[in-house]
Amino acid sequence: MQVRHLLLIAILALTAACSSTKEVVDENLSEVELYQQAQADLDNHSYTSATAKLKALESRYPFGRYADQAQLELIYAYYKNSEPEAAKSAAERFIRLHPQHPNVDYAYYLKGLTSFDQDVGLLARFLPLDMTKRDPGAARDSYNEFAQLTSRFPNSRYAPDAKQRMIYLRNLLAAYEIHVADYYLTRQAYVAAANRGRYVVENFQETPSVGDGLAVMVESYQRMHLDQLANTSLEVLKTNYPDHPSLVDGQFVPQVSESDNRSWLSKATLGMIESSTPLPPGETRANMDIQKQYQDAKDAIPAELKPKDADGNIIEEPQAEGKSRSWFSYMTLGLFD
Numbered sequence: 001m002q003v004r005h006l007l008l009i010a011i012l013a014l015t016a017a018c019s020s021t022k023e024v025v026d027e028n029l030s031e032v033e034l035y036q037q038a039q040a041d042l043d044n045h046s047y048t049s050a051t052a053k054l055k056a057l058e059s060r061y062p063f064g065r066y067a068d069q070a071q072l073e074l075i076y077a078y079y080k081n082s083e084p085e086a087a088k089s090a091a092e093r094f095i096r097l098h099p100q101h102p103n104v105d106y107a108y109y110l111k112g113l114t115s116f117d118q119d120v121g122l123l124a125r126f127l128p129l130d131m132t133k134r135d136p137g138a139a140r141d142s143y144n145e146f147a148q149l150t151s152r153f154p155n156s157r158y159a160p161d162a163k164q165r166m167i168y169l170r171n172l173l174a175a176y177e178i179h180v181a182d183y184y185l186t187r188q189a190y191v192a193a194a195n196r197g198r199y200v201v202e203n204f205q206e207t208p209s210v211g212d213g214l215a216v217m218v219e220s221y222q223r224m225h226l227d228q229l230a231n232t233s234l235e236v237l238k239t240n241y242p243d244h245p246s247l248v249d250g251q252f253v254p255q256v257s258e259s260d261n262r263s264w265l266s267k268a269t270l271g272m273i274e275s276s277t278p279l280p281p282g283e284t285r286a287n288m289d290i291q292k293q294y295q296d297a298k299d300a301i302p303a304e305l306k307p308k309d310a311d312g313n314i315i316e317e318p319q320a321e322g323k324s325r326s327w328f329s330y331m332t333l334g335l336f337d
Contacts, residue, residue: 112145211241
C-alpha cells in the first residue's frame with residue numbers, strides 16, 4: 001500500500017513539474033474576456049491558467065470593474081494551486097490596499113486557510129502522519145489569522161467555520177506541548193517538563209490535553225520531591241479527570257520510569273551539564289584525558305618494538321610510587337622528566 005502511495009506521489013510531482021510552464025496570455029483579450037476565461041479555468045480546476053489570466057487582468061486593467069475581484073480570486077487560485085506563500089502574500093496585499101472593502105473578510109479567511117493547510121503537505125495527504133508531533137509554526141499562524149478574522153468581523157459568513165478550525169488548532173497546539181513535555185520526562189528534565197505541563201493547563205483550558213498537562217506536572221514534581229506541588233496537582237487531576245490513564249484505582253502511576261540517578265542539574269539542563277565522580281586534589285579533566293591518550297598510544301605499540309631484557313622479557317616503564325606524572329610529561333612522552 002505504501003509503495004502505491006509513493007508511486008502516486010511521484011506521478012503527481014512529475015505532473016506538477018510538467019505543468020509548471022509559463023502560459024502566454026493573448027494580449028488582445030478585453031477585460032471581460034480575460035475575466036470570463038479566468039472564471040472558466042477556475043471552474044475546470046486549471047489553477048495555473050487562471051492565475052496567469054488573473055495576473056494579466058490586474059496588470060492590464062488596474063482600475064477596471066473586475067480589478068478588485070481579480071485580486072481576491074488570485075488569492076484563491078494560488079491557494080488551490082498549492083502555492084501557500086504566494087497566496088498569503090496576495091492576501092496581505094489585498095488587505096493592505098483595500099482595508100474597507102466589503103469582501104476583505106474573505107482575504108483574511110483565505111490567509112488563515114492557507115496556513116491551516118500548509119502543514120498538510122503532499123506526503124501528509126497520503127501517509128499517516130501525526131500532526132501533533134510536527135512543528136506547529138503554521139498551525140499557530142493559522143490560529144492567529146483566524147482570530148483576527150473572528151475579532152474584526154464577528155458577523156462574517158466565514159466566522160463560524162474559522163471558529164471551528166480554531167478549536168481544532170488549539171487542541172493540536174496543546175497536544176504538541178504535551179509531546180514536548182513527554183520528551184523532557186524521558187530525558188529526566190523535570191523542570192522543563194513541569195513548565196510545559198503548567199503552560200498547557202494555564203493557556204489551553206477546555207482542550208483534551210489539560211488532564212495530560214496535570215499528569216505531567218504531578219510526575220515532574222514527584223521526581224523532584226516537591227511533594228506539596230505534586231499533591232496539589234494530583235488533587236486537581238483526580239477532581240477534574242478521574243478517568244485519566246495515569247490514575248489506577250485512584251492512585252497516580254508515573255508514565256515514564258526513572259532509568260538513572262542523575263543530579264537535578266543534569267536533568268534540568270537535558271544532560272548538557274553532567275555531574276560525575278569528584279577528581280583527586282590537583283587533578284583536572286584535561287590531565288586525565290592526556291593520560292588516557294598516552295596510555296592508549298603506549299598500549300598500541302607492537303610487542304616486538306617494546307624494549308626487552310636479556311631473557312626476552314618486556315621491560316616495564318618504572319614509575320616512582322605515589323608520584324603522579326604531569327600533563328607536560330605525558331605530552332612529551334617523558335623526555336623532559
